[in-house]
Amino acid sequence: MIIEGVSFSGIAVALLCILLLLSKKRKRHDDHYLILWLLVCITNLSYYAFSNFLPASLQSFGFTLPVLSVAMLYLYVISMTFNIQFRFTYILKHALFFIVYNFVFIMVSIFYEKIVFIDGIPYFSARGNNLLINALTLPMAVAPILYIIFSFLALKKYQKLLPEYYSTLEKINLNWMQYIILSLIILFFIVIGIISFGTKLNAIPISHIFKIVGAVQAIYISYIVFFSLRQSIVINQNISFTNENKEKTALPDDKLVELSQNVLAYMADEKPYLNEELSLSVLSASLGLSTNQLSQIINQTLDTNFYKFVNAYRVEEVKCRLKNREYNRYSILGIAYECGFNSKSTFNKIFKEETGMTPSEYKRFSQTN
Template identity: 55%
Template sequence: MVFLVISVFYQEIIFKNNLPYFTDKNESLLNLLTIPMAVIPVIYIAFCFRALKKHKEMLPDFYSTLERINLNWLKYILLSLIVLFIIIVGTLSLSTRWNYFPLNSTSKIIGSIQGFYLLCIVFFSLRQSIIYNQNTGIKDSRKKKDEVIPVDERSKILSERLLDYMRIEKPYLDEELSLIKLSSLLNVSTNQLSQVINQNLNTTFYKFINSYRVEEVKQKLKNIEFDHYSILGIAFESGFNSKSTFNKIFKEETGMTPSQFKNYKS
């Protein structure tokens, strides 16, 4: 936009090595125009880090299984983009000011690197099927948390309906259960269900679902029909899919390790 506004005051713009130059060769003006071109990518990367941090903070409100959600690859891509940006700026400077590199070759190299980055983003995105196979409304969660909505009669009814459904249908046995899936099973919006869990039940979706899984494990540990199962096998039968996560959540809920609980009950 700055470039277009300033170009109005010039009769002609010539192109040298496919880059635009004003005909009066005003170096100070050219340097001024390069400043926003250099700063804007840095600002975008900073906002990406901020958005990634907020997204990770809101995951417990939408997923019952977090160990399969790994977003570190996004952080590494952003960090490598900073390095790539510095290299590109340096290469372009050498190409345009001192003709150190042929500009055509430089453009091909940069295009190839950008294509490689796009391939990496698509590849790792598809591996996160638990997220990208669902149309989530995570961006709405922050507003919902900032504004405490009064509990009305409808939310109380939905709360009771939710608890009954959890007790009878046991949807928590699905290791990939998410807020989207559960709201679809209950035929309510994700915002309504999230409000009930966060405000009526005063917990997050992650803790809510895993508390039921812990209770399921406790019941099966006391049931002689599951004596031939290992503790980890019972955990997997109850909706957990990670040993470390199971041990951590079980101890948080009961104050004992699974082995201590089994020995105590026996």
């Protein structure tokens, strides 16, 4: 009963998340992919709980739902990271393996030997040719791993690009998703172990195998739902990377030097870095430049990236205020927040990288000399 309860709680959490997402007035593309993934998860958990109620001809579709689930999770990940649009063609493309895989199951069952499912696990009706049934189920192991790897690589690429476009990364770095994707590999081996112990060693009753798998999956759904909803609430800016033609927007060296002086003057006079959500696109629009042109100026002429460029100004602003005794009534963290930082840990890290001292050490040193 406890195992079933965990699975049902996963279904309830997924349904609640869907309702919350549907109630949003302005939905992003990743919201739609999240809803789609949750619907597949609900179907999958329902199959694990009530596999015997599914007609024999449709059992393979229930058995292979994890493949479809991981594919839809991948679409959700790349929609969050690279803002791909919600399109039926993308969904069909990544559901194609699921469709073809089930077609093979059906063809083998019709023309070779009938495949029966007992408690959600496929067998040949004559209980023969285990090699073929293992070959048929092997893609169930390979496809999810490939999608997990693709998701992880997409996240790594995204995180590598972020410092080129944003000055504040804590809310948008998606570290939580990276940890979940990595742990999915562990989950995969746990599931394989549960199925192996249950079917080959009879360590777990066959009727309980997929109920246990469903309970584990429900826990993962709850984690992803929690962090996804928090991410959706926290992020106010659209995460996007430019698709401009770099060759067309590239600037000659003499022009780069001239424009870099304009950028430095603007930063000193207008102090746009005080805005914690300052991004490459916002700053480039203020300067009348394309994002690629501004990126070229920062990368080539100033020899840094946007993240380091902006936060160096923030550190200098904090240093000036820490030297000024008029700011003694403010906490160091309060000053940091006013200067554009929005995370204590990030502020402390960047400040020490820039000065070689902690903020409190710098304050004591600057006011005693």
